Amino acid sequence: MTESALPTTSREWRLLSRPVGWPKPEDFELAEAEIRQPGPGEVLVRNAYVSVDPYMRGRMSAAKSYVAPFELGKAMQGGAVGEVVASAAEGVFVGDHVLHFGGWREYATFDAKQAVKVDPGAAPLSTYLGVLGMTGLTAYAGLLRTGSFKEGDSVFVSGAAGAVGSQVGQIARLKGASRVIGSAGSDEKVKLLVEEYGFDAAFNYKSGPVGAQLREAAPDGVDVYFDNVGGDHLEAAIGSLNEKGRIVICGMISVYNNTEPAPGPKNLARLIATRGRIEGFLVGDHYDLQPEFVQEVGGWVRSGELKYRETVVEGIENNLEAFLGVLRGDNTGKMIVKL
Numbered sequence: 654m655t656e657s658a659l660p661t662t663s664r665e666w667r668l669l670s671r672p673v674g675w676p677k678p679e680d681f682e683l684a685e686a687e688i689r690q691p692g693p694g695e696v697l698v699r700n701a702y703v704s705v706d707p708y709m710r711g712r713m714s715a716a717k718s719y720v721a722p723f724e725l726g727k728a729m730q731g732g733a734v735g736e737v738v739a740s741a742a743e744g745v746f747v748g749d750h751v752l753h754f755g756g757w758r759e760y761a762t763f764d765a766k767q768a769v770k771v772d773p774g775a776a777p778l779s780t781y782l783g784v785l786g787m788t789g790l791t792a793y794a795g796l797l798r799t800g801s802f803k804e805g806d807s808v809f810v811s812g813a814a815g816a817v818g819s820q821v822g823q824i825a826r827l828k829g830a831s832r833v834i835g836s837a838g839s840d841e842k843v844k845l846l847v848e849e850y851g852f853d854a855a856f857n858y859k860s861g862p863v864g865a866q867l868r869e870a871a872p873d874g875v876d877v878y879f880d881n882v883g884g885d886h887l888e889a890a891i892g893s894l895n896e897k898g899r900i901v902i903c904g905m906i907s908v909y910n911n912t913e914p915a916p917g918p919k920n921l922a923r924l925i926a927t928r929g930r931i932e933g934f935l936v937g938d939h940y941d942l943q944p945e946f947v948q949e950v951g952g953w954v955r956s957g958e959l960k961y962r963e964t965v966v967e968g969i970e971n972n973l974e975a976f977l978g979v980l981r982g983d984n985t986g987k988m989i990v991k992l
Contacts, residue, residue: 659697659738663688664969665728665758672713675910675980680713681973686728689762690739696751696765697739703756703969703990704732704782705976707906719935731756734771734781735992745770752781759969759992776954783816783987784954784961785947787936791903792820792879793946794939797828799932800877800901804829807871809890811835811858812881814842816961816987817903819850821879823959824950826851834870836863836886838982845985849960858882864889874898883907888918894929902933910980962986 662685672680691697709731712723723729733756737749742765745751751768755761771781783789795817796802808825812818813835822833835846835855846855854870867875867889876898878890883905890900908915924931953959964984966975972990979988 659688660760661688662686663758663760666969666972667727668713668723668725668729670725671715671722672710672910676710676713676973676977678973683970683973686758688760691741691762694742694765695740695762696737696742696745696768697760697762698733698735698751698753698755698768699738699760700733700735700756700758700992701750702734702779702782703758703972703992704786705972705979705988705990706731706788707904707979709976710910710980729757730754732782732787733761734778735761737768740765750778752786757972776951779963779965779987779989779991780954780961782989783963784820784959785951788816788987789820789950790939790943790946791936792817792824793950794936794942795901795903795934796821796824796877796879798939798942799934800879800899802828802830802877805831806876807832807834807873807895808877808879809834809836809867809871809875809893810879810881811886811890812904812906812982813837813846813850813852813855814985815881815982816984818879818881819846819961819986820950820959822846822852823850823953825877827953827958832871832873834867834875836866836882842985845962858886862889864892867893877901879903881906884915888920891918891920891923891929894923894927896927896929898927898929900929900931902931906980906982964988966990968992 670680745765753768808830810818810821814837832853835852836858843855846852856866863885874895875893878900881904884907962985
């Protein structure tokens with residue numbers, strides 16, 4: 654595509670006001686913006702797929718966190734993969750495909766140092782936002798490094814039908830877990846966990862108390878709990894934790910839209926007897942694992958040993974609805990918007 658054939662404007666999502674509780678459509682706008690041609694060292698990318706993720710809810714708040722909040726009235730950011738359509742950067746050419754953080758928009762102009770080249774021939778482009786992207790590395794680093802997983806461990810994953818959770822369970826199985834248990838929010842997702850992803854047991858957390866269902870699914874207790882949910886799931890996991898058990902805090906989607914602080918688990922004292930530990934982590938601290946991760950998980954994906962699902966929503970105009978769908982748990986696997 655020649656530069657003269659490029660459009661002059663692009664649509665982008667902006668945050669207008671900081672949501673209180675559940676985000677509302679009036680907190681956002683889909684706006685037209687002028688496409689800026691790349692300056693020295695920059696590239697212009699036409700996005701093919703953009704990512705929506707639970708952590709983005711935190712960036713909509715002004716509260717101090719590990720990542721800067723979205724700026725009001727400015728385009729939001731997120732993972733995206735697309736094609737370079739104009740380049741003023743050495744070593745990056747028109748036609749290259751790159752992974753970057755200029756999502757929530759159709760076109761993005763940015764410093765080429767912030768782009769990572771990806772090969773659409775090695776795997777579908779969308780997988781670089783999911784199973785082979787940040788969500789996949791989150792599962793890999795969280796289970797193996799933060800969770801100190803070892804062969805023979807019993808592993809419990811909450812939000813197990815989501816992009817991260819489904820991969821955690823499968824990596825645990827492929828690495829020799831003695832038992833893999835997952836929770837999900839529908840009977841269909843429970844069936845998927847057992848029949849497609851190879852979990853040993855799974856339950857619908859809406860069908861009864863999580864603690865009782867977990868004790869039934871993991872009669873010999875849990876060595877590693879990978880937490881995507883928080884709340885009653887965390888309390889249940891502490892109750893079933895084996896000696897020297899590890900709890901990995903990846904996310905707590907159950908409390909993201911709360912306007913009041915959620916009560917903590919009532920049984921934290923049990924960590925004394927079990928000598929258990931709870932540790933949070935951020936995937937950004939573990940990018941040194943990226944080459945090993947892509948090699949090992951990429952091999953499992955190509956061989957079919959590791960399965961993945963994507964929920965694909967079409968059109969930039971549906972970006973917000975796709976994000977809200979993630980918070981509601983509408984997605985199975987990675988939620989992606991195709992532009």
